[in-house]
Amino acid sequence: MHIFMTATQQKHFEHVLLRQQAELVARRRAYLAGMTRSDPARDVLLQDGDDAAQRAPDRDIDLQRVEEDVACLSTINAALVRIAAGTYGICRECCTDIPVERLEISAQTPYCVACEAQCECGRKPSHKL
Numbered sequence: 001m002h003i004f005m006t007a008t009q010q011k012h013f014e015h016v017l018l019r020q021q022a023e024l025v026a027r028r029r030a031y032l033a034g035m036t037r038s039d040p041a042r043d044v045l046l047q048d049g050d051d052a053a054q055r056a057p058d059r060d061i062d063l064q065r066v067e068e069d070v071a072c073l074s075t076i077n078a079a080l081v082r083i084a085a086g087t088y089g090i091c092r093e094c095c096t097d098i099p100v101e102r103l104e105i106s107a108q109t110p111y112c113v114a115c116e117a118q119c120e121c122g123r124k125p126s127h128k129l
């Protein structure tokens with residue numbers, strides 16, 4: 001385990017990550033269940049005089065949300081792996097400690113603020129998860 005973080009803190013972040021993971025999995029399950037059960041029925045109900053073009057953006061937004069959830073889930077899983085490996089809270093780019101305050105806001109982040117900013121600028125796309 002990394003020295004700057006106590007076992008209690010690490011346990012805390014592990015709980016936070018596991019809770020977020022459970023919420024995302026549950027939301028995705030609910031969404032997929034909704035897709036298979038109610039969507040075909042809703043589409044049939046909406047066919048009369050409905051504007052298909054009006055519905056398409058809704059579907060796009062749903063899919064985008066699912067994709068975001070999947071991406072988020074993979075960063076959470078990666079963070080849990082780092083906890084198990086004892087590298088959690090260390091920036092993957094510059095190897096400095098990620099402040100606990102930052103982890104409280106974004107428990108799954110693999111980068112310190114400076115490296116995250118560089119990634120978001122697209123200068124280091126290879127380091128994105």
Ligand SMILES: [Zn+2]
Pocket residue numbers: 091092093094095096111112113114115116
């Ligand atoms: Zn860094």
